[in-house]
Amino acid sequence: MSNLKGHNRDLAERAYRVRRNAVLMGEVQGQGYIAQALDIADVLTVAYFHAMNYRPEDPEWEGRDRFLLSNGHYAIALYAALIEAGIIPADELESYGSDDSRLPMSGMASYTPGMEMSGGSLGVGMSIAVGMALGLKRKHSSSRVYILFSDGELDEGAVWEAFMSAAHYKLDNLIAIVDVNNQQADGPSTQVMAFEPLVQKLEAFGWFVQRIDGNDLDAVVGAFDAAKDSHEAKPRIIIADTLMGKGVPFLEAREKNHFIRVDPHEWQLALAALEEGRQS
Amino acid sequence: MTKPVPKQALSSASSSTAAKPRLTTSAMIASIASEGQRTQAAPFGTALVELAKTRPDIIGMTADLGKYTDLHLFGQAYPDRYYQMGMAEQLLFGAASGLAAEGFVPFATTYAVFATRRAYDFIHQTIAEEDRNVKIVCALPGLTSGYGPSHQAAEDLALMRAMPNMTVIDPCDACEIGQVVPAMAAHQGPVYMRLLRGQVPLVLDEYHYTFELGKAKVIRGGRDVLFISTGLMTMRALEAAKQLENDKIDVAVLHVPTIKPLDTETILREAQKTGRMVVVAENHTIVGGLGEAVARHLMLNGVAATFRHIGLPDAFLAAGALPTLHDRYGISTQALVDQIKKWQD
Numbered sequence: 129m130s131n132l133k134g135h136n137r138d139l140a141e142r143a144y145r146v147r148r149n150a151v152l153m154g155e156v157q158g159q160g161y162i163a164q165a166l167d168i169a170d171v172l173t174v175a176y177f178h179a180m181n182y183r184p185e186d187p188e189w190e191g192r193d194r195f196l197l198s199n200g201h202y203a204i205a206l207y208a209a210l211i212e213a214g215i216i217p218a219d220e221l222e223s224y225g226s227d228d229s230r231l232p233m234s235g236m237a238s239y240t241p242g243m244e245m246s247g248g249s250l251g252v253g254m255s256i257a258v259g260m261a262l263g264l265k266r267k268h269s270s271s272r273v274y275i276l277f278s279d280g281e282l283d284e285g286a287v288w289e290a291f292m293s294a295a296h297y298k299l300d301n302l303i304a305i306v307d308v309n310n311q312q313a314d315g316p317s318t319q320v321m322a323f324e325p326l327v328q329k330l331e332a333f334g335w336f337v338q339r340i341d342g343n344d345l346d347a348v349v350g351a352f353d354a355a356k357d358s359h360e361a362k363p364r365i366i367i368a369d370t371l372m373g374k375g376v377p378f379l380e381a382r383e384k385n386h387f388i389r390v391d392p393h394e395w396q397l398a399l400a401a402l403e404e405g406r407q408s
Numbered sequence: 409m410t411k412p413v414p415k416q417a418l419s420s421a422s423s424s425t426a427a428k429p430r431l432t433t434s435a436m437i438a439s440i441a442s443e444g445q446r447t448q449a450a451p452f453g454t455a456l457v458e459l460a461k462t463r464p465d466i467i468g469m470t471a472d473l474g475k476y477t478d479l480h481l482f483g484q485a486y487p488d489r490y491y492q493m494g495m496a497e498q499l500l501f502g503a504a505s506g507l508a509a510e511g512f513v514p515f516a517t518t519y520a521v522f523a524t525r526r527a528y529d530f531i532h533q534t535i536a537e538e539d540r541n542v543k544i545v546c547a548l549p550g551l552t553s554g555y556g557p558s559h560q561a562a563e564d565l566a567l568m569r570a571m572p573n574m575t576v577i578d579p580c581d582a583c584e585i586g587q588v589v590p591a592m593a594a595h596q597g598p599v600y601m602r603l604l605r606g607q608v609p610l611v612l613d614e615y616h617y618t619f620e621l622g623k624a625k626v627i628r629g630g631r632d633v634l635f636i637s638t639g640l641m642t643m644r645a646l647e648a649a650k651q652l653e654n655d656k657i658d659v660a661v662l663h664v665p666t667i668k669p670l671d672t673e674t675i676l677r678e679a680q681k682t683g684r685m686v687v688v689a690e691n692h693t694i695v696g697g698l699g700e701a702v703a704r705h706l707m708l709n710g711v712a713a714t715f716r717h718i719g720l721p722d723a724f725l726a727a728g729a730l731p732t733l734h735d736r737y738g739i740s741t742q743a744l745v746d747q748i749k750k751w752q753d
Contacts, residue, residue, distance in 0.1 A: 259506020
């Protein structure tokens with residue numbers, strides 16, 4: 129990461145803190161979707177600290193860009209970013225997943241500031257995104273809809289209904305990010321249901337497609353910029369290949385890391401590993 | 409009585425030397441209007457076009473069933489406010505949620521089977537759970553199609569009333585649909601409306617009826633029987649009541665267009681009046697609809713009325729012409745008359 133330029137070096141520090149927030153939340157419950165939070169932290173960092181317009185003090189500001197979390201179990205990652213963005217107070221972090229917390233384990237719109245939809249029923253987010261993008265166009269708004277979803281959700285037919293309609297309606301204000309970490313509940317996503325070649329499929333569906341290393345901050349910044357700057361009358365999608373557990377080597381190395389349990393002493397090791405990555 | 413003619417019965421009839429039984433009806437008879445009945449064309453589409461003149465936030469959405477839900481009239485009047493989502497009901501309701509999140513009031517139409525059965529989770533999660541202001545308007549409710557179970561939404565009320573936040577309306581006729589449309593638009597929150605489309609019977613105007621969301625209304629009084637009915641069964645109950653006058657059976661009709669929230673106060677008040685048999689009549693399976701809802705409230709409140717229930721059997725219903733099917737499953741006017749006479753014997 130030492131070759132990152134100024135702004136992106138700031139982003140690297142943000143990404144470190146997003147990961148740290150996620151690990152601290154994971155420690156509250158002793159388990160969870162930590163590996164996903166670590167893999168997607170770079171994408172969320174670029175979304176919240178480079179690409180999107182929003183007002184931390186007014187999460188429902190009409191002029192904001194909308195960020196939809198379709199894969200609700202990634203809530204731990206989004207909370208980590210929302211805390212870093214100042215939308216959720218940092219002291220709520222320790223309530224993650226607890227009774228009466230505003231930070232439930234699966235993201236829900238009515239619970240959390242900055243949470244635009246209730247995810248968890250995988251595959252519903254893309255349809256909502258299409259509706260929001262249509263709505264923003266009706267209002268002649270310059271705001272965009274960003275939606276994060278997971279490679280496992282590609283198994284859901286309704287996602288492809290939404291892909292078709294987004295192209296049909298030329299939703300150039302829609303930027304989707306699919307996290308290809310190749311891990312879902314029953315195993316590697318490509319083995320659970322083959323979805324490649326994804327670039328060709330999405331291009332054939334009429335999308336503006338980029339495929340990047342989702343843990344390379346320079347590449348992520350470039351992809352968000354290109355998605356925003358393109359003049360093509362197409363919805364945009366960033367296929368982000370990511371590494372589960374990114375930044376914590378002993379979690380990266382785990383084979384089954386969709387939902388992980390971490391021993392109490394390992395949380396300190398995880399934080400230390402993040403700190404080490406930050407220094408290097 | 410509840411089963412279609414078995415396959416072997418048909419084949420043995422055709423292979424025998426006996427004359428073939430004459431086919432009496434066509435599956436294409438799909439109107440619920442009886443011969444000579446007053447009707448009004450496309451009351452939903454007409455009312456929505458009118459309302460949208462003063463409500464620029466209203467938009468129309470459909471899943472390849474604009475023509476068959478009378479929403480095409482809205483599409484013709486306001487092409488830039490009309491979204492064709494293709495034959496994709498899950499997308500339809502998810503996208504409706506997104507448009508509602510941006511402040512619009514989508515009227516999203518399809519057939520009741522596709523909304524309630526195929527897209528149930530999308531309505532549950534993206535509309536009801538998020539309390540989005542989406543109006544779900546569905547044709548072919550209950551048994552109003554002769555196409556068989558693929559198009560017969562016998563259980564739609566049960567599914568939709570089980571969903572928190574959802575308001576559920578089953579209008580009787582064209583007069584009522586014209587009033588329900590502005591009322592559901594004025595209501596903040598998701599609404600499911602059962603739609604009668606095409607040439608829709610006109611009945612309640614004779615009774616100077618006014619629809620109020622959440623209110624049950626006594627349409628006519630009577631000393632012997634109290635029909636508690638919803639949707640097109642109120643029309644049938646009123647027709648039956650007239651015929652039963654000849655048999656000196658005095659029948660009251662309480663119309664319950666709003667299935668949820670249920671007007672329990674009026675229902676209990678009417679059911680408590682002594683000496684009347686309470687008969688719930690609904691164009692819906694006997695499982696989970698108005699009948700069970702009314703029975704629950706009568707029990708909870710210690711109302712010990714004689715209780716009867718007319719609804720569709722818990723079975724996959726047959727294909728065929730609607731008049732035949734309504735007779736067979738006991739929801740035609742004549743079936744109601746016969747049943748009441750039997751019960752009053």
